[in-house]
Amino acid sequence: MQTVATLLWRRLDAPGHDACRLDRNDVAWQVDGAAVFRHRDGRIAQLHYRVRCDRHWHTQWGTVRxxxxxxxxxxxxxxxxxxxxxxxxxxxxxxxxxxxxxGFTPATNLLQLRRLHLAEGESAEVPAAWLDVGDGSLGLLEQRYERLPGGRYGYAAPRFDYRAELGVDADGFVHDYPGLWVAEAPAAG
Structure with missing residues (x-):
């Protein structure tokens, strides 16, 4: 695998950070990361994650440990x-x-955004299999993305009564997730 991009986020609604790397080869994409944060129920979390997609951004598998x-x-x-x-x-x-x-990292929004490749003004309903580490379940997350000007996306997740404009970088990672996560500035040099 060859590394394409790396990103470090800071959590805004609770203490925490998430570091992520995007890798690829001829047949697959892989998101690999680690998050440390205070969970919504107050417990401290330390989680390593990996998600593999085929070359068309269809999820094949994921692990969280x-x-x-x-x-x-x-x-x-x-x-x-x-x-x-x-x-x-x-x-x-x-x-x-x-x-x-x-559900605990902004890294996996990349999968939908890369797969959809929406043009400005286009929108899509994007249901996802949502992993809740708090109770160890996999359930439905209804989502909607709309491509806006200037590298931004309108985003809605009715399950959480969440609507916001997400800032997205050139690699497709969300760098501004209002109220939840923000990307740390890259190191100089």
Whole structure:
């Protein structure tokens, strides 16, 4: 794999950081990262994640390992011809989802944005298989993206009553996730 981009985010609604790397080869893209943060329930989290997509940005699998408070986390998600699985157990009602969204990091918004490749003024409904590390579940996350001028996207996730304009960098990573995450400035030199 060859590294394409790296990014460091700072969490805005609670203490935390997330570092991520995007890699590629001839047949796949891979997002690899680590997040440390205070979870919405107050527990401290330390999570390593990896998501693999085919060359067309269709999620193939993802893993999350680490801990949340005193609870070890070891989750494996796969997407294939028979649908989605979580730790090798089938998850029904997600077969229409193409993307995996890890609920604790802004890194996986990249998958939808790269796959959709929306032109300015275009929008799309983008349901995703959403991994909640707090309860170890995989469920549906309805999302909507609209490409705006100036590297911005209108974004809505009704499940969380969240609407915002996301700033996106040239690699497709969200660098400004209002109220939740912001990219740290790159190091000089």
């Amino acid at each position: 680490g801990w949340l408070g005193g609870t070890p986390i070891d989750l494996s998600v796969a997407h294939g011809a028979k649908g989605w699985t979580l730790n090798e157990q089938p998850v029904p009602d997600l077969s229409h989802c193409v993307d995996l969204d890890l």
